[in-house]
Amino acid sequence: MHDIGYAPSLARSGFHPLDGARWLQAQGADERMVCLVAHHTGALFEAERRGLADQLSVFAREESATSDALWYADLTSGPTGCATTFEARVEEILTRYAPGSVVHESISAARLTLAGAVRRTRERLTAYPR
Numbered sequence: 001m002h003d004i005g006y007a008p009s010l011a012r013s014g015f016h017p018l019d020g021a022r023w024l025q026a027q028g029a030d031e032r033m034v035c036l037v038a039h040h041t042g043a044l045f046e047a048e049r050r051g052l053a054d055q056l057s058v059f060a061r062e063e064s065a066t067s068d069a070l071w072y073a074d075l076t077s078g079p080t081g082c083a084t085t086f087e088a089r090v091e092e093i094l095t096r097y098a099p100g101s102v103v104h105e106s107i108s109a110a111r112l113t114l115a116g117a118v119r120r121t122r123e124r125l126t127a128y129p130r
């Protein structure tokens with residue numbers, strides 16, 4: 001769900017977290033989910049570089065175990081949905097997007113923030129095993 005903004009028919013700004021959140025909001029989706037989609041996986045880092053931070057900030061940015069878990073799931077699965085490590089996922093993105101590109105620079109800048117969400121989620125999973 002969090003990447004629904006990649007659907008070509010939904011693209012308006014070309015920034016998938018924003019396009020996805022706007023579309024979900026228009027469909028009447030739960031506001032918390034809309035906001036989680038808008039800000040998933042460090043979206044603000046890229047929004048700032050695209051000049052879209054003001055538009056993204058319309059949506060509340062949640063910092064919680066839930067948002068961490070969403071980022072964790074995103075950052076520990078590859079483009080095809082297969083499980084991967086955070087480190088491999090970040091390297092895959094940095095390889096797929098050329099240095100100097102908005103995505104490459106955004107992920108580079110966000111890396112520590114992203115790693116924090118992954119670390120906190122791992123700690124929670126360890127502290128509260130099934």
Ligand SMILES: [Fe+2]
Pocket residue numbers: 002003016017040041
């Ligand atoms: Fe995404």
